[in-house]
Amino acid sequence: MTVLPLRPDLAGCEPYGAPELDVPVRLNVNENPYPPSPAVVSDIAQAVARAAAGLNRYPDRDFPELRAALADYLAVESGVRLSWEQIWAANGSNEVMLHVLQAFGGPERTCLSFTPTYSMYPEYARDTLTRYVTCPRRDDFTLDVDAVTEAIKRERPAVIILASPNNPTGTALPLDDVVAILEAARECGPAGVAGTDGTRDTHCVVVIDEAYGEFRRPGVPSALELLGRTDASGGARYPHLAIARTMSKAFGMAGLRLGYLAASQELVDMLRIVRLPYHLSAVTQATALAALSHRDELMSQVASLRAERDGLVDWLRQQGWTAYDSDANFVLFGPFADREAVWQGLLDRGVLIRVVGPDGYLRVCVGTPAEMERFRNALIAVTKEDHV
Structure with missing residues (x-):
């Protein structure tokens, strides 16, 4: 058998992925x-056709038109106006996060997070x-903010990742x-980084992962609001803050693979150092721009999904289970x-959900009313008839 030089820390690892099964729900x-x-x-088809006519050429590697369209969308969705230079995008928020760790992480550096949370962060x-x-x-x-602060002081991480929701x-x-x-992350990053004004401590980069941000309940703010705050000199108050978003969830464009990030221009420019050349294809850029031109229509579904989610939480509690309040498009429930x-x-019974999170709990995402009715009927059948 051929022996290949796989990194020792990857030995025995399996590729990430939830089950992909062909089931009705x-x-x-x-x-x-x-x-x-x-x-x-x-x-989208017309935009892709136009892009296809120029596929002999590389795409725009910094895609300012797409970044401006994403900034326009965030101004409508969150009320925060950012310049296009403060936006970055990649093939899904997974690649955006990878850019962050490539730019700020690495050997002898630490990424800090708080569990239970998204299982891709350690990857x-x-x-x-x-x-x-x-x-x-x-x-x-x-989060216990005092405990978070102590962890920051103790670990001096380069990157902190916090998902919200x-x-x-x-x-x-x-x-x-x-x-x-x-505030706790100020000058608590990797120590001893040399700069033009001598050796000084760095800020930890704090990433707020808002992949499900559009589903937050009324009155729940986005961390985007903090990007507009300035210090006494008029500069960015939080140059070490980054907010990750995606078009996969609320936009219903999971197959597009377009994630993006909002931050200070300084931070975004550092991510550009590690991106691969022409990492966003011309087809991806064209598709995303076409989808964003329909943002009102695509976002109109969010309110109905929120209502379906809140109704699901109420129903689960009425059946005697613990169901946690959610600002996302899914609900954690149990215990079993x-x-x-x-x-x-x-x-x-034809319904696929996820085994994830604390022991005894399951996670179900919000589907159409018909799908949720089938889930409810199946769950009653499983737990009552099978006495699980």
Whole structure:
């Protein structure tokens, strides 16, 4: 047998991925259940056709038109006006996060996060040879800011990743907590970085992962609001803050693979150093721009998905389970003595959800009303008839 020089730390590792099964109701990977309308599909097809005519040329490697369109969208969605230079994009928010760890992580550097949280974070760290450290959340999945501050002082991380809403719990971070963490992260990054004015400590880069941000309940703010704050000199108050977003969830464009990030221009320019040449294809750019031109139509589905989510939480509680308040498009619920048996029972009835999060709990994402009705009926059948 041929022996290949796989990195020792990758030995025995399996590729990441949720089960991909052909079942009638798929509620396991937090997709938007509504496909794009014929009008959106038509505009995308025309945009791709135009792009195809120039595929002999490389695409615009810094894609200012797309970044400006994303900035315009964020101004409408969050009320925060940013310049296009403060926006970055890549093939899914996964690649955006990888750019962050490539730019700021690496050997002898640390990425800090708080569990339970998104299971890809340690893989971003692993792939960039960055040490990954976690600390626990409270029992209700909120953050103990004092404990976070102590962890920052102790670990001096280069990058802190905080999901808000958190996956798999759906928990959003209060803006005051984000501010406290940003202040604690000042000059608590890797020590002894040489600059033109001598050797000085750095700020930790704080990434707020808002992949599900559009689903937050009314009154729950976005961390984007903090990017507009200035210090006494008129500069950015939080140059070490980055907010990650995606078109996969609320936009219903998971197949597009377009994630993006908002931050100070200084931080964005550092990400440009590590991006591969022409990493966003001309077809991806054309598709994303066409989809963004229909932002009102695509975002109109969000309100109905929020209502379906809140109704699901109420229903689960009425059945006697614990269901956590969610600002995402999914709900964590349980506990079950044998969650694997519940998962399998649902799958046997044509409903696929996710075994993830704390022991005994399951996560279900919000589908169409018909899909949710089938989920509810299947869950009752599994837990009542099978006595699981």
